[in-house]
Amino acid sequence: MLAWPLLPAVTACLIFAFCGLLLIPHPGIEQDEAIFGPAIYQPSAALYHLEFGGRVLPVMLMTYLGATKTWLYTAIFRLWKPSQFSIRLPLLLIYASSICIFHWILRVAHGKRAGATGAMLLATDPTFLLTGTLGWCNLQNVLMIAAVGSFLKFHKNRNRLWLAGAMFCTGLWLWDKAEALWMLGGLIIALVCIFPRQLLSHVTTKNLAVGSLAFSFGALPLIVYNVENGFPTFRSNVHFSTADFSHKLDILEITANGSIWLGSVTNESTAPQPRSPENRAERWSLRLHSWTGDHRQEYMPYAFLAGTMLLPALLFWRSFAAARFLLFWLVALSIAWLQMALTQGGGLGGHHPALLWPLPDLFIAVALAGATSRWGTIGKWLLAGTVVALVTTNILTVNQYLYQFTRFGSTANWSDAMPSLSRQISNFQNETVIVADWGIANPIQTLHRGALPLREVAYSLVPIAPSKAQEQEIDEAFAQRNAIWITHTAGNETFLGVNARLEKIAAEVGYREARIMTVPDHNGRPIFEVFRVVPNTHAALASR
Secondary structure (H helix, E strand, C coil): CCCHHHHHHHHHHHHHHHHHHHHCCCCCCCCCCCCCCHHHHCHHHCCEEEEECCEEEEEEEECCEECHHHHHHHHHHHHCCCCHHHHHHHHHHHHHHHHHHHHHHHHHHHCHHHHHHHHHHHHHCHHHHHHHHHCCCCCHHHHHHHHHHHHHHHHHHCCHHHHHHHHHHHHHHHHHECCHHHHHHHHHHHHHHHCHHHHHCCCCHHHHHHHHHHHHHHCHHHHHHHHHHCCHHHHHHCCECCCCHHHHHHHHHHHHCCCCCECCCECCCCCCCCCCCCCHHHHHHHHHHHHHCCCCCCCHHHHHHHHHHHHHHHHHCCCHHHHHHHHHHHHHHHHHHHHHHCECCCCCCCCCHHHHCCHHHHHHHHHHHHHHHHHHHHHHHHHHHHHHHHHHHHHHHHHHHHHHHHHHCECHHHCCCHHHHHHHHHHHCCCCEEECCCCCHHHHHHHCCCCCCEEECHHHHCCCCCCHHHHHHHHHHHHCCCCEEEEECCCCCCCCCHHHHHHHHHHHCCEEEEEEEEEECCCCCEEEEEEEEEECHHHHHHCC
């Protein structure tokens, strides 16, 4: 029989996994989602790789992005061929399991009420759910939860194995994506400011030695890359800037209320050719939407604001422990976001503020549990009612995503036409595939297990005055006999104008496009064009 304390965590995990499974089939595989894939099959193509034991190991995919998912999915893809489910389901299950750790952290640090509250809020939070389903944050959120949980366990029992686990997870967290420094910096500053005595009690020679070794082991690939190359992770990415600060605040707000990816991953109702539901889940989603109408945001930001307003009340009630913990999480979140917002290019997309999760849910859970614990039975009912209201709005917002996926499909970069495109070009596996727009190369190379001889010329087609190297790349692409070219259809281009630019350059050197096929999405809208570039015989005859 399941132990009662674990019931909220297990229930939350199941709800999270169920909601994620409903979303997985709808959007196609996106370029950045599949960025880890090509290096599985061509490790030497990674930005930085090492030879070890006769094998080439990918280490860094970008200056700030490690090959953690490449290593993880190398094993997964040996057992399960690449697809939407094999890419997303393992990550979904990892994120679901992290809710159990999150519940334990809250229960140990703040009590059973906070644990149950936080687990239910996090499991239905659209921001955390979409992050764990579509994977734009890699393993960042999970590794943060694991690091915090391990450190709390070490604080409770003083066993250095837990300290080693915490510091190893922290190192791995940084290798996975160096943007972890934002959150890590926030947590460290909050510890120093709010719990200095407890922190100093752990500063011993043995603890420092164990922690340093474990951290270095977890972050070893990132350390080796930076030492050998003059610290490019920091030179290339750490640039102070106050530009777009107000816009970054807006991005934070719509990420917090769960609406950030409506219109950027899903299409809006203005998209042509809406389709009818095809299975029971889709029919239920449309029925729920017909009852409740559009529900584009949840109310978690209001709960967070209420939590900040409860801080003075908790101090007045002499609930100093709860107030201190609330202040700790508030400082950690504030410092983390400020670092993000004051970094050039940071915080301009929902994938950056999403790195803050699950700390907003943790803050809300501690505030609600702390405030209602004084009021006995009335407090329990008030807490239950508040949680039900918040979870309901979360689920309605998740259903808004499912509804828009069902009726209007996903945007071009997340198009469900991608699996169809991959199947269609299987007939051309022995021919060079030239990709002329961003958002296509990584998914098809991953789905084909690196078997396609593929070239991407999108970046060379964008500039009005390309460099010599870019001109040479375009010339070499045109020289490929019997190559097939792939781009988005007009109006769906990621790099606006890239199709017209390609057509213009081709005409200038005596070529034209000969269409092979157009690949539509599930709604019947043309998304991808497949064609050859052939000599323009009419132009050649006219020049004689």
